[in-house]
Amino acid sequence: VAEREDFRDVLARKRDGRELTEDEVRGFVLAYARGDVGDPVAAAFLMAAYIRGLSVAETTAMTRAMIDSGDVLPLESVSRPTVDKHSTGGVADGVTLVFAPLAASVGLAVAKLSGRGLGHTGGTLDKLEAIPGFRTALTVEELEAQVERVGCAVAGQTADLVPADGALYALRDATATVASIPLIAASIMSKKLAVETDLILLDVKAGDGAFMKNPAAAGELAEACVSLAAQWDRPCRAAVTDMSQPLGTAVGNALDVAEAIRVLRGDEAGRLRDLAVFFVARALTILDGSTQETARAETEAALSDGRAAEAFARMIEAQDGDPRAVDDPDGILPVAPVRTDVEAPRDAWLASVETEAVGRAAMALGAGRVHKGDPVDPAVGVELFPKVGDAVRAGDLLGRIHARDAEAAARAKAQVLEALGWSDERVDALPLTYAWVGEAPRT
Numbered sequence: 001v002a003e004r005e006d007f008r009d010v011l012a013r014k015r016d017g018r019e020l021t022e023d024e025v026r027g028f029v030l031a032y033a034r035g036d037v038g039d040p041v042a043a044a045f046l047m048a049a050y051i052r053g054l055s056v057a058e059t060t061a062m063t064r065a066m067i068d069s070g071d072v073l074p075l076e077s078v079s080r081p082t083v084d085k086h087s088t089g090g091v092a093d094g095v096t097l098v099f100a101p102l103a104a105s106v107g108l109a110v111a112k113l114s115g116r117g118l119g120h121t122g123g124t125l126d127k128l129e130a131i132p133g134f135r136t137a138l139t140v141e142e143l144e145a146q147v148e149r150v151g152c153a154v155a156g157q158t159a160d161l162v163p164a165d166g167a168l169y170a171l172r173d174a175t176a177t178v179a180s181i182p183l184i185a186a187s188i189m190s191k192k193l194a195v196e197t198d199l200i201l202l203d204v205k206a207g208d209g210a211f212m213k214n215p216a217a218a219g220e221l222a223e224a225c226v227s228l229a230a231q232w233d234r235p236c237r238a239a240v241t242d243m244s245q246p247l248g249t250a251v252g253n254a255l256d257v258a259e260a261i262r263v264l265r266g267d268e269a270g271r272l273r274d275l276a277v278f279f280v281a282r283a284l285t286i287l288d289g290s291t292q293e294t295a296r297a298e299t300e301a302a303l304s305d306g307r308a309a310e311a312f313a314r315m316i317e318a319q320d321g322d323p324r325a326v327d328d329p330d331g332i333l334p335v336a337p338v339r340t341d342v343e344a345p346r347d348a349w350l351a352s353v354e355t356e357a358v359g360r361a362a363m364a365l366g367a368g369r370v371h372k373g374d375p376v377d378p379a380v381g382v383e384l385f386p387k388v389g390d391a392v393r394a395g396d397l398l399g400r401i402h403a404r405d406a407e408a409a410a411r412a413k414a415q416v417l418e419a420l421g422w423s424d425e426r427v428d429a430l431p432l433t434y435a436w437v438g439e440a441p442r443t
């Protein structure tokens, strides 16, 4: 039996704020991924890294070790231009669910490794798994073959692909060590660098509903991610986008899928649609040289003529899910037994949303995890319709709670109402994007 390595010196150095060597970071990450280090030791490492920070060299070493914990996917057999997109995490942030099929429907290929819910934010994998039968554990061969055949695939970290992130991500969620720039950058970029797409687009969220609470901190995270991409010589652009209110209307799992379907079928306008169109049009301009106007028109056409919805059905079918969800979401997606309406308390303009609180209300209903490995409830969550700047009248329908029982629904309703700030004066709408970070990729 091999002797277990002793990482106490490494932990002590990080605890005391000293820089670790590349070998120390690498040794630790790979040992944890192999199962040679237990969760208590890894949790102590993460907390020390969270509090003390990681230098650029340590972050690079961590990213490299996480990639090297599995295989890389060169995507050599994919004939179309390939793009990957990733969000740093938000509330009602279903952009990937729209982006992947929409990009595929305009001639790009999307190969994407996503994550599960983290803290108060939802995770794309949990959302997709709300579709009956949907499988997110794809092998590297399956992922690549599906991208060529269908145009898009969204999968999770597996034993083959960045397993170290799979393990560390779940432990960070359970140990309050998510909101760290180097840990988020290493987590996201290990997944993006392991899949060798022609372009990486990052959606770095800023605001109360994000891990980075303002555009300046989000800009720093964007710079950290883009500079990791540069070290691997990979084209990468990051947009800093607003998360000071839920992006779409649905905060849950099946609810998010249903909303994405409405957008993909051209049935829902709003900020979720706008941001997804923005990213797909950006990818088109960068990868096939279209002008902004042509790219935007082409992307919007795919939403109204059925191509985008059809691409989603093909992706669901390829990953063993029930593709009828696209035509009949109410009949196929799981539904919560209790639904409670939330009404406007008075005539006013919506001035603010405590977005993290709305995410936590959905989590408390069962849409997210409290402990590592907990199952999530696919059916429950919160719908919240108005956006900051909208005027409402007393009694208007603001949203709906989807819950397992009446007590949980009442609690969530109170939390959601508490999270909304009202004004008697007109309020401006919030911007959707704040900045772009990153060099134009070489052609």
Ligand code: URA
Pocket (backbone or CB within 6 Å): 087, 088, 089, 114, 115, 118, 169, 178, 183, 184, 185, 187, 188
């Ligand atoms: N998304 C990720 O993949 N990792 C993080 O750490 C945060 C968001």
